[in-house]
Amino acid sequence: MEVVQQYVQGLTSQGLYPDQYICHQKKGNLVEIEDEATGKRYQALTFCTNDILGLVQSESVKQAAIDAILNYGTSNSSCHALSGRIDLHRQLEQEISAFKHLGHTHLFLNAWMAMQALIDAFCHLAMPIPGFRHTRQTLILSDVLNHGCIVSAVSNANNRSGKVFSYSPDVRVKPYRHCDAEDLARKLRRYAKPGDRILVVSDAVFSMDGDIAPLPEMIEILSHYPDSVLVMDEAHASGAIGPNGAGIYDYFGIAPQSVIDKGVNPLIMTTFSKFAASAGAAISSHIPELIQLLNVSPTSIGTISLPAPTTAAALESLRIVRKNPQLVQTLQANNRYLRARLVEQDFEVIGDTNVIPVILPENVNPKAFAVHLLENYGIWVSPIWFIAKPRIRMTVNALHTKEEMDCLIDAMVATRNALFQPKTAMVSA
Numbered sequence: 001m002e003v004v005q006q007y008v009q010g011l012t013s014q015g016l017y018p019d020q021y022i023c024h025q026k027k028g029n030l031v032e033i034e035d036e037a038t039g040k041r042y043q044a045l046t047f048c049t050n051d052i053l054g055l056v057q058s059e060s061v062k063q064a065a066i067d068a069i070l071n072y073g074t075s076n077s078s079c080h081a082l083s084g085r086i087d088l089h090r091q092l093e094q095e096i097s098a099f100k101h102l103g104h105t106h107l108f109l110n111a112w113m114a115m116q117a118l119i120d121a122f123c124h125l126a127m128p129i130p131g132f133r134h135t136r137q138t139l140i141l142s143d144v145l146n147h148g149c150i151v152s153a154v155s156n157a158n159n160r161s162g163k164v165f166s167y168s169p170d171v172r173v174k175p176y177r178h179c180d181a182e183d184l185a186r187k188l189r190r191y192a193k194p195g196d197r198i199l200v201v202s203d204a205v206f207s208m209d210g211d212i213a214p215l216p217e218m219i220e221i222l223s224h225y226p227d228s229v230l231v232m233d234e235a236h237a238s239g240a241i242g243p244n245g246a247g248i249y250d251y252f253g254i255a256p257q258s259v260i261d262k263g264v265n266p267l268i269m270t271t272f273s274k275f276a277a278s279a280g281a282a283i284s285s286h287i288p289e290l291i292q293l294l295n296v297s298p299t300s301i302g303t304i305s306l307p308a309p310t311t312a313a314a315l316e317s318l319r320i321v322r323k324n325p326q327l328v329q330t331l332q333a334n335n336r337y338l339r340a341r342l343v344e345q346d347f348e349v350i351g352d353t354n355v356i357p358v359i360l361p362e363n364v365n366p367k368a369f370a371v372h373l374l375e376n377y378g379i380w381v382s383p384i385w386f387i388a389k390p391r392i393r394m395t396v397n398a399l400h401t402k403e404e405m406d407c408l409i410d411a412m413v414a415t416r417n418a419l420f421q422p423k424t425a426m427v428s429a
Contacts, residue, residue, distance in 0.1 A: 015365055026056075028399050045404055047379065047396065053317075053331060054327075058277065068311065077304060080106075080305045088315060089306065089311060092318070095322070097284055104285055108280060109281075115233070118231065120153075121290075123138045125168070126297055136197050137171065137197070138169070140200075141184060141187055142202070143202045144175045145179075145209065146203055146206075147233060184218065192225065199229040200228070204241075205235075208393065209351050210351025210356060211350070211352055212251065215248050227265065229264075230264055235271040236355055239328060240331060243328075247268065249266075256286070265285070267284065272310075276318055277317040279310050280306045338356060342356070342409065354395055354396045358394065361420060365390070366392055368419065370383040372415045372419060373415050377411035
């Protein structure tokens with residue numbers, strides 16, 4: 001424990017440990033938060049919530065969760081495969097399958113478990129079957145900036161539970177450059193061997209850079225590898241991109257069936273903490289046997305199913321989104337407006353989506369920037385250190401007004417002027 005103590009003390013002394021805030025109440029995007037270290041309270045306008053469509057405080061979503069508690073209680077107290085499955089699970093799976101245009105869906109408590117279960121089950125299957133021998137190796141290619149849940153799952157892909165239960169062939173994991181389809185193609189040509197089972201996994205929208213994976217190019221590359229698998233983590237894509245908010249396939253106008261017709265197996269992971277006012281995750285596929293396998297995978301067998309109130313909240317939120325695409329359109333309009341205003345003020349903004357990172361000079365402490373915003377202007381944002389690029393990470397949502405976004409811009413400019421001198425804007429002669 002000495003190493004742990006020294007490390008965390010170092011984080012704190014260098015100003016790298018995040019400040020901890022306790023939220024006491026919410027009303028729209030106005031929140032009352034408490035600095036846990038000092039006890040000081042702030043009334044703040046938040047730009048760091050992932051409630052992208054503003055459904056967390058929807059009356060119908062709250063009532064759905066309450067009704068579920070009254071009907072089922074607070075927990076299902078078992079896993080899907082034993083006695084933990086309820087009708088709300090089936091309804092939510094059907095809604096997600098329709099939303100993502102993939103006929104079969106399985107639910108999980110969170111994205112980390114969903115991705116671990118998928119990689120584990122795909123690479124190693126589950127319990128041994130007399131007379132069946134799994135002999136084909138798996139090659140996994142993963143974007144270098146994928147979310148931690150993907151990194152964790154693929155990093156453990158060669159030594160997880162399938163290999164504990166029975167013989168299972170090796171899994172090889174290779175990274176490819178961020179959103180670089182050409183590098184993905186090169187890595188496949190270099191590492192794919194005859195007989196390999198090929199799986200490519202990527203965020204659809206990247207959680208720290210806010211950019212979008214090059215889906216059409218990825219599909220074209222994988223079409224040369226029959227029966228390959230393409231996994232899209234749509235945590236930040238669902239409800240956010242595409243005309244109907246259905247995610248990256250909706251965004252590019254690609255029907256999953258057309259991908260299937262090319263010999264590629266599309267898998268989509270949906271999460272409920274951003275657009276669906278809840279928690280949990282789901283894997284969707286056109287292959288019913290994959291869903292059955294996920295149901296009996298060690299990750300699913302060893303964990304209780306999604307609680308009834310959480311399931312009901314996600315279900316009601318999803319139904320609202322499907323019936324009200326204008327919510328998604330408002331979110332997208334707010335994203336365009338805020339990004340344009342930031343660029344107008346010479347901030348370095350990256351990405352394309354409602355995840356809006358503003359890159360700061362290397363000598364500027366993002367936490368100091370965020371604290372200045374909070375203490376002087378009542379604006380709450382997230383300070384981030386990521387791949388040697390300090391940044392302020394903001395999320396805009398469908399509830400933000402232009403007046404609120406303008407307040408953020410004014411506060412950002414004032415804080416920049418107070419903490420450092422911005423680069424002189426280039427003026428054409």
